Amino acid sequence: MGQILRGFCSSRNKRSKIPDEEAAPSTSIPESVYIVVMGATGSGKTTFINLASGSDLRVGMGLESCTNEVQVAQPFELGGRSVVLIDTPGFDDTTKSDTDVLKMIAAHLVTPYSQGVKLSGVIYMQRISDLKMGGASRRDFQMFQELCGEESYQNVVICTNMWNSVNKDDAEAREQELRSKDIFFKPILDKGAQLCRHDNSLESAQTILRSLVAKSLTVLRIQRELVDEKKDITQSAAFAELNRELMDQAERHRQELETLRTEMEAAAQAQDEETRIELQEEAEQMEAELLRVQTEAQRLASEYEAELKRIEYEVRERERR
Structure with missing residues (x-):
């Protein structure tokens, strides 16, 4: 699969067949926006991206990782904009070490940013079906926070999914726990991030994406550190x-x-x-x-x-x- 900047370069002349019913017809090429999707292995990142974009990125089964490299979905039009979704491996990847994952994500975020490409936002996928947020999930979310930085939280959506695989009352109780406890999502929600539900429908995916497409562009902490501050x-x-x-x-x-x-x-x-x-x-x-x-x-x-x-x-x- 092509890497991010190659995906960016090709996004101006390809379009997904997935329609956006509310998008106004246009004879000009829509301005492109870029959204990164992160989360633990098996959290549904690739499935979400394939649904929203009409792509066919390979999806893993269970907790086995299939996304062991950064991948770029085919662009699609939404609200008069060309949207490019970027798939990333989790820090609990079954085939690569955490340092390998950090290396890949950092390089593929830094390269386009150094060429003037900024992000509209970041989506973090979380299974509502998980009985608890264990050590691996907490580590993955902590790494996510360090990559983004507080300055980018206004452009972050935490997306809970897999609601159909668990009792509704149990799922809502878990959602409230994730929302209200400092050890989970409360700190970044208090600083501007959104918590949204995804019901596995195209309409749901598009609603989540529209909330980011409309935002001002952002720079992630890892991009600022490695490009602007020239840190190792x-x-x-x-x-x-x-x-x-x-x-x-x-x-x-x-x-x-x-x-x-x-x-x-x-x-x-x-x-x-x-x-x-x-x-x-x-x-x-x-x-x-x-x-x-x-x-x-x-x-x-x-x-x-x-x-x-x-x-x-x-x-x-x-x-x-």
Whole structure:
């Protein structure tokens, strides 16, 4: 699937067949607006995008990730504007690490912004069917907040979906909990974000999108940090949040490694060679994992720069054709 800037470049000469019944006919090419869709794996991002745009982006089953790269849906007309929806992987992706996801999202947001392209808004998908917002979901939402920044909350819609898969009273109770508790959505709702329901209909999707199409353009924190402030990606708020977890992982690995070494010494003293060898293999795996976590920041910085260059190369090649 083409990347964001290539999608932007082609959005001026393609149109979806999904009609907007209220859009006024026009003989000129509508001005394009861009909306990013984020959320945890399996939250319905791609299904929402396909419904609204008439695209056929691949949809995963259950909690298995299919969106393991940034994808751009085909443009479609809504309210006299050409709308481009951008699909992103979640930070609980089943095939990529969180640093890989951050690298991709950052590079594909920074590249168009550096060329003068701004966003109309961001949609965050949340399953109302979830019994609770667990650790992975909270981490994904925290990363979402760090990417957007408070200045962009006026352009954020939190979209709850999958209402038909749960009892209405239970779903409404969950919605109220998400709306009212500080550990969930209340802080960003208090600062201008909207909470909307999506009933899986085209009309519902278009209503949600219209609320963003009408807004002034916004710049996300990650775009401002990496382009305007010229920060390294490891100096971004998003990486700072991710790095806290990486450091916690590293400390756990160090403690586990110390325990394994103690057990190896005991096995050696007991002349239990079979156990000692098994513990040695486990310790080597733990050392490799510890090294990976400790070098994650360096790897992210180098791979982010490589991703930027790759996108720029693809754009230049497309323009030559």
